[in-house]
Amino acid sequence: MTAGAQAPGTGTRPGYPGERAYATATRVFNLAAPARPAAAVTVTSVAEVRRALDHARAEGMGVRVHTTGHASAAVAPPTGALLLRTRFGDPVTVDAAARVARVPAGATWGDVVPAAAEHGLAAAHGSSALVGAVGYLLGGGVSFYGRRAGLAVNTVRAVELVTADGAHRRVDASSEPELFWALRGGGGGFGVVTAVEIELFPAAEVVTGAAFWPAAQAPELLARWLSWTRGAPEEAATSLRILHFPADAPLPPSLRGGPLVCVDGAVLAAESRDAGRARTIAADLLRPLRAVAEPVLDTWRPGPAAAVLSAHMDAPEPLPFRGDHLLLRDVDGDAAAAFLRLAGEGSGSPLVLAGFRQLGGAFARPAPGGGALTHVDARFAYLGSGAPFGGVTEDDLRDHCTAMRAALTPWDSGWTIPSLVEDAARPQRHLDVPAARAVHRVRTSTDPDGLFTGDIARGARTPL
Numbered sequence: 001m002t003a004g005a006q007a008p009g010t011g012t013r014p015g016y017p018g019e020r021a022y023a024t025a026t027r028v029f030n031l032a033a034p035a036r037p038a039a040a041v042t043v044t045s046v047a048e049v050r051r052a053l054d055h056a057r058a059e060g061m062g063v064r065v066h067t068t069g070h071a072s073a074a075v076a077p078p079t080g081a082l083l084l085r086t087r088f089g090d091p092v093t094v095d096a097a098a099r100v101a102r103v104p105a106g107a108t109w110g111d112v113v114p115a116a117a118e119h120g121l122a123a124a125h126g127s128s129a130l131v132g133a134v135g136y137l138l139g140g141g142v143s144f145y146g147r148r149a150g151l152a153v154n155t156v157r158a159v160e161l162v163t164a165d166g167a168h169r170r171v172d173a174s175s176e177p178e179l180f181w182a183l184r185g186g187g188g189g190f191g192v193v194t195a196v197e198i199e200l201f202p203a204a205e206v207v208t209g210a211a212f213w214p215a216a217q218a219p220e221l222l223a224r225w226l227s228w229t230r231g232a233p234e235e236a237a238t239s240l241r242i243l244h245f246p247a248d249a250p251l252p253p254s255l256r257g258g259p260l261v262c263v264d265g266a267v268l269a270a271e272s273r274d275a276g277r278a279r280t281i282a283a284d285l286l287r288p289l290r291a292v293a294e295p296v297l298d299t300w301r302p303g304p305a306a307a308v309l310s311a312h313m314d315a316p317e318p319l320p321f322r323g324d325h326l327l328l329r330d331v332d333g334d335a336a337a338a339f340l341r342l343a344g345e346g347s348g349s350p351l352v353l354a355g356f357r358q359l360g361g362a363f364a365r366p367a368p369g370g371g372a373l374t375h376v377d378a379r380f381a382y383l384g385s386g387a388p389f390g391g392v393t394e395d396d397l398r399d400h401c402t403a404m405r406a407a408l409t410p411w412d413s414g415w416t417i418p419s420l421v422e423d424a425a426r427p428q429r430h431l432d433v434p435a436a437r438a439v440h441r442v443r444t445s446t447d448p449d450g451l452f453t454g455d456i457a458r459g460a461r462t463p464l
């Protein structure tokens, strides 16, 4: 079949370069890694997925899947493949009694969080309303609720997907336990997920927000924050980042004028009776930090669970970014000093943001009945990323990421979480050899011809 001809038995024809359907289906959030597959189609139903798979087979193309393209730099480019953008139109539904939400592929956390909040419930969602729920969940999912809830992937109760044979399956712990296990953190490449069912939990109130100080205060703030993390209750999860915003960034006036340190996160009060405790935990976190210096902006306050989606102040629009991620066994005084030398005030860092997400708690415990990725044995996730503009080049960013990796080597666990990986070219690993082998066996029985091979995360490709 030639490019542009109708796929066998289809009404929705994949688009080719230059066509509008191609432009729509290849939109990505990370503009530094545009998707340039051979063909692309937006799928909104199981029937359309099946037609697309038929088309890929007829054309001899592999199949890649995405939703928002937040991870477009974190996965191998979809060269030569048919790229499916999943955008199922059915609404997020919540069974409040069972505390389960059914989330169609294409839904973002901005769709899920308000639907759950109507029932006083929350999901183990990420920091951005724009991130796709399915991609985040399949890749692990690090939530500000995660020190209580664990990796978000293990809150998945069922996965609906179209596999390479065209079958639409609903996979859960009792129907297809091996596939269900492998889907949860196995690194992808099993098919096109059309919906997931996820566990929700009560969230009566959340103390959330972000406090900012001039970066000159970073050494003392980082020391105090690290000290607080050592005994922090599991209701709380936070991050500390150094921010170098571009001069023309659309920011409140108080955040202009130089690099900043930001401490943000959330403290969960599951029931109303826990609200006092959550406020005390937040006060214990913030009191020693506010004592270092008055923040230039401080938005921490009690509020509804939905407010957690805006605390981290993630980018509201697609933009180009390049970065890196490591899982650190610990961050001690020497690690903090090494980090500040490369990211602190006067370092000349080209990164817009660099810092640590607090792990531990339920993140570090194997989830009972969990999937291929049950937990992470690390106290902190390092994340750093920048934008190749305003005089900063891709080489500047790459060189800085390399230097930061070298500086943090003594604390680097050697593991990564797929949802936090920023750059497909950097070393990544999230499965040990027995788990990678077990996932590989499930994958080859589900997709014997390797239609979805290009969709496998590099961190799951442990040598077999």
Ligand SMILES: Cc1cc2nc3c(=O)[nH]c(=O)nc-3n(C[C@H](O)[C@H](O)[C@H](O)COP(=O)(O)OP(=O)(O)OC[C@H]3O[C@@H](n4cnc5c(N)ncnc54)[C@H](O)[C@@H]3O)c2cc1C
Pocket (backbone or CB within 6 Å): 029, 065, 066, 067, 068, 069, 070, 071, 072, 075, 086, 105, 106, 125, 126, 127, 128, 130, 131, 132, 133, 134, 135, 136, 138, 139, 140, 141, 142, 143, 188, 191, 192, 193, 194, 314, 315, 419, 420, 455
């Ligand atoms: C601003 C920002 C904030 C973020 N915050 C967090 C955070 O707090 N915690 C965290 O853990 N991560 C976070 N991330 C990372 C984010 O979770 C990952 O980039 C995630 O992969 C995004 O999923 P997506 O579907 O939106 O992205 P996409 O790039 O569309 O998809 C990523 C991958 O998911 C798979 N996938 C997506 N849809 C389907 C489908 N329907 N069927 C099968 N496979 C599919 C594919 O393998 C695809 O390559 C953030 C990223 C950004 C840019």
